[in-house]
Structures are given as C-alpha cells and as structure tokens.
Amino acid sequence: MQLKTKPQLSQGNLTQHTVPQDNSIIYKGNIYTVPTGTYKSRETYIWVQAKESKMTIYNNNKEVIARHKICKMKGEIIRNNNHRWDKSTNIQEKEQQAFAILVGVKQVDHFLRVLHKDKPRYYHDHLRIIIDHNSSSK
Numbered sequence: 001m002q003l004k005t006k007p008q009l010s011q012g013n014l015t016q017h018t019v020p021q022d023n024s025i026i027y028k029g030n031i032y033t034v035p036t037g038t039y040k041s042r043e044t045y046i047w048v049q050a051k052e053s054k055m056t057i058y059n060n061n062k063e064v065i066a067r068h069k070i071c072k073m074k075g076e077i078i079r080n081n082n083h084r085w086d087k088s089t090n091i092q093e094k095e096q097q098a099f100a101i102l103v104g105v106k107q108v109d110h111f112l113r114v115l116h117k118d119k120p121r122y123y124h125d126h127l128r129i130i131i132d133h134n135s136s137s138k
Helices: 092-100 110-118 120-137
Strands: 012-020 025-026 030-031 045-051 055-056 063-068
Touching: 025 045, 030 092, 055 092, 092 110, 092 120, 110 120
Parallel strands: none
Antiparallel strands: 012 045, 025 030, 045 055, 055 063
C-alpha cells in the first residue's frame, strides 16, 4: 500500500484522494476504509469533506459513500465493518447460498434461524464466512 498518497485536487471544501486496491484512503496520517468495490482502477478517486471531527467521503458523482469520525491520533486504521460487505447480493441470496453449501447438515434451517435471532447484527458476516470458507476449500 502506498502511504505517501497526497490529495490531487481541491474543490471548495472537498479534497480529492486516490483509492488503492484495498479500498481505503489516507487522511492526516490515518487510514480510513471505503466500501468494498470502490476501487476500480488506478484512476479511482474519491472526495473528502472534513468538518470539525467528522469526515464525509463522496464518489465522483458526489454521492456519499462513507462517513467516519476523524481520529486525532496518527497511524490508526479506522474501519467501518459494513464496508467489507458485498452488497451485490442481498441477505436472501446469501441464505440460499448457505443452504446449498450446508445441504447435508441436519437442522440447517433451524441453525440459521437461531443464528439470525441470537446474533442479528453479525448474521450477514456469518453467512459470508460459510460461503467464503466453502469457496476457499475447493
């Protein structure tokens, strides 16, 4: 990762930044995540607006893609965990993929329902782990 990335342009209170392949930006000595899939090529840029202790990140169409609190320390990685989620498939599609993977497992329906009920905040991540583990074990 290139740590010496500098803003290329400034447009009013927006500053342009290059997005590397890891879908992050560097701002005032810290790394901030942007959503998975933001990086498209070496010419992928985003715009940052910093006001007081908050940062808003826009795509080239000036649509909000991320918000972060600005960290006063240096060398920190500031993550928004939902930036890792693949939003190209919805939760129902992920459930169907998990069902297909766990087809031979007894009570898979009950297992996934309990998982969703007990840990709704992490359900998407749990489904992703099942799907990713299956694809990496092939």
